[in-house]
Amino acid sequence: MGKTLLQKVWDAHAVRILPTGQTQLFIGLHLIHEVTTPQAFDALRARGWKVSRPDRTFGTVDHIVPTRERNRPFLDLLAEDMITALEKNCHDFGIRLAGLGDDRQGIVHVIGPELGLTQPGMTIACGDSHTSTHGAFGAVAFGIGTSQVRDVLASQCLAIEPLKVRRIKVDGVLPRGVYAKDVILAIIQKLGVGGGVGYAYEYAGSAIDRMSMDERMTICNMSIEGGARVGYVNPDQTTFDYLKGRPFAPEGEAFERAKAWWASMASDADARYDDEVVIRAEELTPLVTWGVNPGQSIGVGGRIPSVDASLPDQQAVADALAYMGLEGGKPIAGMRVDVAFIGSCTNSRLSDLREAARIVKGRHVAPHVKGLVVPGSVAVKRAAEREGLDEIFRTAGFEWRDAGCSMCLGMNPDKLVGDQVCATSSNRNFKGRQGSPTGRTLLMSPAMVAAAAVAGEVVDVRELSAEVAAGAI
Amino acid sequence: MDALRITHVEGTALPMRGEDVDTDRIMPARFLRAVTFEGLEQHVFEDERSGSVAGDRAKEQHPFDNPQYAGASILLVNRNFGCGSSREHAPQGLRRWGIRAVVGESFSEIFFGNSVMIGLPCVTVSPDELHELMERVEERPSAVLRIDLTAGTCEIDGFTCAIGLPAAARDALVTGAWDTTGLLLARYEEVNAVAATLPYVAGF
């Protein structure tokens, strides 16, 4: 009987079974940022502990950093405190930091892969739930809380329960205008926001096999929104090609040896899964969320659900409709948007920006819409500027910002105001998520956000892009 | 570790109805803007308690503000509680507010793990039993709920039901080993031995 990648990685990293029955798992890469670490470093100081493996730890700043006017000290004094604390902690404990002003700075889940820190077969931990992103490389990557950050800093290990594996096969060819974002939104819609609890999601099938690393990262990123702590794709030639030449990737003959080991960690053909789900790519459409969790989505051509007394859980539907100010039974297309946000660790990579730029080129954002493009990293920003994407966005009326999490969670000045409606390429539409307690969030692909920005309302990107270049999405 | 042992929790309860309560609701992101967890209790469910959130429920009094439940130390919740962001600020805020245990239909994994690591047990009961518990508490808010982690039961006013708690978490709580760092450091040479077998650690 073969093994899954999860089992192989688990076995390779298991130190021992703890008296609690949990596995003590060695963590190959610990990524840290300013928001979830200060209390963990304080705990280390209080107990006189060192960081166990600073060489396997890497820091950056993303959550709270301003995306413009970055001169120090920041106008936002709390942000200044948090960044200063991380700088001091990294300095005191000997940890590498891609801080502000560093060419490598960016959203932690964008820079890990970009720098080649993220590699197949590794265990990765970070105090952020979207750490599942790194699974796109065939790593087993856990989002953790601050007490666990303390554990990993002090011991380079996590105490953790084993996971089951559900294979999700996406077979076939995605229709025009349907993106990786739509695939993962469809998976969450089908399996539910709690459907993945206790599972790692292994994404497979011909549609996933054909995807670029950027697309695979979008899918793995939102595993957590389906309740799965871990999501991964088996490493293949696409993975190896991406990694070659990255700053922290092995070089020369070492790269060849690495490739052989990475390939050996992929799930065996006869591996056994605890569950299996098949999705037909041809049946997918561009999706938009109408509610307050990422599972509450419909096709852009669909109608907003009404409260149906014959079905369970209708209080949640009623609540969501009330919060969103929506009426059941109406089409979602045509819903007015006030803000369009292209960014976040889900969709702020170069390919996302290219696709959005293609839609807005030669057009202008609607007069009542505030458009914001926030590249995921300094490197993405520079690469986009080399291609002139910044000019396309600026000419179309978007603001072009510096790298960070920005309006994904509204911890910096980029926030919704009042009950604004935001079309966003990020990953969470929870109540208040984007910084205003009454702000309303519609999740969709970056191309759909671009289309909504131009139209001033939710529209089907396939109609707009058909005008741009017939059949060329 | 004796001082850390949590074998039972006893107190009045606070029912909070609703599925998929996410950590952005429990602790909105702007309150993560600090380098300590101190004072987080002031911000638990702040946005919905202030009445500023639109939606039907907001018109009712929030359970955390209901004087009937003042001083409650056990939180009763429905399905998939604590989903979303991994912020430990959510359980930290609840604990500092005075919550000592959470009883629910199910919990998000990260929230569950974060809670255990700060000594806040999250135990499950069936949807029917939860309904019963909530009704009883709503009827008589002064009733004392007793959770016995060792026996695996929870009891209120003569109504008893079995609680679910994974063995690892239960053992950690009842033996006081929920503060895991010491445990992980105990046999550190074994960690180095495993690291030495991983080709990427040596650079291939």
Ligand code: SF4
């Ligand atoms: S972009 Fe959003 S989801 Fe991603 S790490 Fe930042 S805050 Fe978290």
